[in-house]
Structures are given as structure tokens and as C-alpha cells.
Amino acid sequence: MLIKRPDDIQPSEITPRSVFRDRRRFMRDTAGLAAAMLGGTLLGSRTASALATDKDARGPRIEGVVESSYRVDDELTPYSDITSYNNFYEFGTDKRDPALYGGDFTPRPWTVKVLGECEKPGEYDYEDVVKPHRLEERIYRLRCVEAWSMVIPWVGIPLADVLRRFAPTSRARYVAFRTVFRPDEMRGQHRPILDWPYVEGLRIDEAMHPLSLLTVGLYGEVLPNQNGAPIRLVVPWKYGFKSIKSIAAIEFTEKQPPTSWNRAAPREYGFYSNVNPEVSHPRWSQRRERRIGELFKRDTLMFNGYADQVADLYAGMDLKASY
Numbered sequence: 001m002l003i004k005r006p007d008d009i010q011p012s013e014i015t016p017r018s019v020f021r022d023r024r025r026f027m028r029d030t031a032g033l034a035a036a037m038l039g040g041t042l043l044g045s046r047t048a049s050a051l052a053t054d055k056d057a058r059g060p061r062i063e064g065v066v067e068s069s070y071r072v073d074d075e076l077t078p079y080s081d082i083t084s085y086n087n088f089y090e091f092g093t094d095k096r097d098p099a100l101y102g103g104d105f106t107p108r109p110w111t112v113k114v115l116g117e118c119e120k121p122g123e124y125d126y127e128d129v130v131k132p133h134r135l136e137e138r139i140y141r142l143r144c145v146e147a148w149s150m151v152i153p154w155v156g157i158p159l160a161d162v163l164r165r166f167a168p169t170s171r172a173r174y175v176a177f178r179t180v181f182r183p184d185e186m187r188g189q190h191r192p193i194l195d196w197p198y199v200e201g202l203r204i205d206e207a208m209h210p211l212s213l214l215t216v217g218l219y220g221e222v223l224p225n226q227n228g229a230p231i232r233l234v235v236p237w238k239y240g241f242k243s244i245k246s247i248a249a250i251e252f253t254e255k256q257p258p259t260s261w262n263r264a265a266p267r268e269y270g271f272y273s274n275v276n277p278e279v280s281h282p283r284w285s286q287r288r289e290r291r292i293g294e295l296f297k298r299d300t301l302m303f304n305g306y307a308d309q310v311a312d313l314y315a316g317m318d319l320k321a322s323y
């Protein structure tokens with residue numbers, strides 16, 4: 001993602017390390033391709049019919065999760081890839097840094113500050129934010145602007161349900177999110193890689209859209225630190241960077257809030273950042289993407305495949321100008 005220093009452009013962003021890494025997976029892909037050519041089905045599919053599990057997963061399980069009907073039927077990305085190939089610049093700019101250095105981070109106890117245009121501002125304990133809601137498992141695609149993607153069984157609650165409890169006023173047109181600032185636990189925050197703390201924002205109708213998920217787990221287990229513990233956003237029709245991790249504050253605003261990547265490189269990252277194969281990024285084509293663990297690139301879908309659900313949000317907008 002980074003723009004400031006050439007040494008921050010990691011080789012891993014050019015050649016995903018998982019492409020040829022795993023001999024077993026290479027063979028599975030090859031076998032799957034052969035089967036597909038013979039008209040058979042793909043072998044070794046991880047598409048789950050019940051709550052997703054993976055043999056590599058090992059965190060504490062979350063109780064009482066129900067399966068939601070929001071699920072794509074693409075093959076799931078293995079837990080080991082979801083938790084070892086990350087963007088979380090607070091821990092460093094290499095894809096491996098969040099897994100390597102996220103261990104010092106303490107996601108409990110945790111509070112979320114609620115501010116701005118709402119009737120119930122305050123500082124809420126994590127439990128008060130999450131407990132009143134039913135946890136669901138949703139299988140969403142996540143696509144990074146760097147042209148890789150994953151399919152992840154998230155555990156979370158609709159963001160809209162949580163936001164409504166804070167009673168936004170009629171002046172709330174946007175929702176801003178802020179990540180925690182803890183340089184002692186997040187070594188990347190010692191360097192001016194981004195203007196810390198990381199901030200993001202959504203228009204209120206985007207935030208209230210039923211696909212927007214406030215996420216606390218994956219593969220039925222508590223969210224690992226590298227994936228944004230204890231609570232992060234997942235907005236599946238937008239590039240990965242809109243899905244802000246380790247949320248410490250939520251603010252309802254009248255004006256469009258600043259976002260970290262837009263501040264760092266306004267020409268490259270706009271406020272909307274909808275997945276759009278027609279609008280290219282200066283450094284990565286958005287037409288195609290590599291699903292982590294697969295050999296061949298696939299076409300990127302408009303709004304990451306969620307066009308039926310979200311295209312209405314942008315009716316009449318010029319998506320080339322509002323990128």
C-alpha cells in the first residue's frame with residue numbers, strides 16, 4: 001500500500017509468497033484443475049455447510065454463533081493464510097509482521113469511545129458493544145487494493161444494529177472510525193509510516209447497509225491480533241483498507257471524515273474505495289486478482305461481487321471521480 005519510501009514496497013507485494021510456497025496446495029490446485037477439465041468438481045473444497053472450522057485454527061472458540069445466509073460459496077482461504085499474510089501497518093509493513101509482532105498487543109480489556117452526532121455518546125466496554133447482539137458467521141470475500149483476495153468465514157454482528165443503539169441524530173451523515181494508538185504494543189507506530197492513529201470512514205448509508213459487519217472472530221474463533229482484535233470492520237464491497245482493525249472510537253459526523261490512506265496519497269486512495277475493475281490504481285490493475293493459495297488470476301467483480309446488494313448506494317455517482 002505504501003507510497004512514502006521505496007524500501008517499504010515489499011517483494012511480497014509483487015509476488016505473493018504463498019503462490020509456490022505450499023507444495024501440497026500446488027498439487028491440490030493441479031488435481032482440481034484436472035478434475036474440472038474432466039467435468040468433475042474441484043477436489044479438497046473447503047466450502048463449509050456448517051460453521052466453518054479449519055485444522056490449523058487454534059484460538060479460543062466463540063460460543064453461540066449462528067450461520068447466516070450471507071455467504072459466498074467460493075472455496076474458503078485456509079486459516080493459516082488468513083492469519084499470516086496481513087496488512088496491519090501498526091505492526092510493520094511486511095505481510096508477515098502482524099503475525100510476528102502482534103503477540104505483544106493486549107486486546108482485553110477494551111473500550112470503544114462513541115462520539116459526535118448521537119444521543120448516546122460515551123465510553124462503552126467491549127462487552128456492552130457486542131453482548132446484546134447475536135453473533136453470526138458470514139462468508140465474505142475480502143479484496144486488497146494490491147490485487148490479492150481471500151474468502152473468510154467471519155464472526156460478527158451487523159454494524160447497523162450497533163450504530164442504532166447509539167441513536168445517531170439527523171445530522172449524522174458519516175461515521176468515522178479510529179484504531180487504538182499504542183506505540184508500546186504496536187512497533188510500527190514508532191515510525192511515521194502513516195499519520196497515526198489509523199482512521200477510516202463510511203457514509204452513514206454505507207455503514208447502515210446490512211453487509212457491513214462489525215467483526216470479532218473468524219473460523220468460529222476469537223479474532224487473532226493480526227486480524228484486528230478485538231473488534232474490526234468488514235465492508236466486503238470495498239478494498240481491504242476500508243475494513244479498519246482494532247477499533248477504539250466511533251464518531252458520527254456531519255462532514256466527510258478524513259481517512260488515513262487518502263491523507264497519505266490522495267491521488268491513489270479516495271474516500272469511497274469501492275472494488276471496481278474499471279477504475280485502475282496507479283500501481284495495481286484492479287481488473288484481476290490473485291486469490292491467496294491459487295495459481296491463476298481471476299477477474300475482479302464489480303463491487304467485489306456484491307453489486308446486486310450495493311450498487312443502489314451509488315446511483316447517479318461518477319465512480320471514476322469518486323474513487
Ligand SMILES: Nc1nc2c(c(=O)[nH]1)N[C@H]1C(S)=C(S)[C@@H](COP(=O)(O)O)O[C@H]1N2
Pocket residue numbers: 001082085086087088089090142143144145179198226227228239240241242243244245246
Ligand atoms: N488499523 C488498521 N486497519 C487495517 C489496516 C491497517 O494497516 N491498520 N490494513 C487494511 C488493509 S490494507 C487490508 S487489505 C485489511 C487486511 O485485513 P486482514 O489482515 O484481516 O486480511 O485490513 C485493513 N485494516
Ligand SMILES: [Mo]
Pocket residue numbers: 001087143144145146239240241
Ligand atoms: Mo489492503
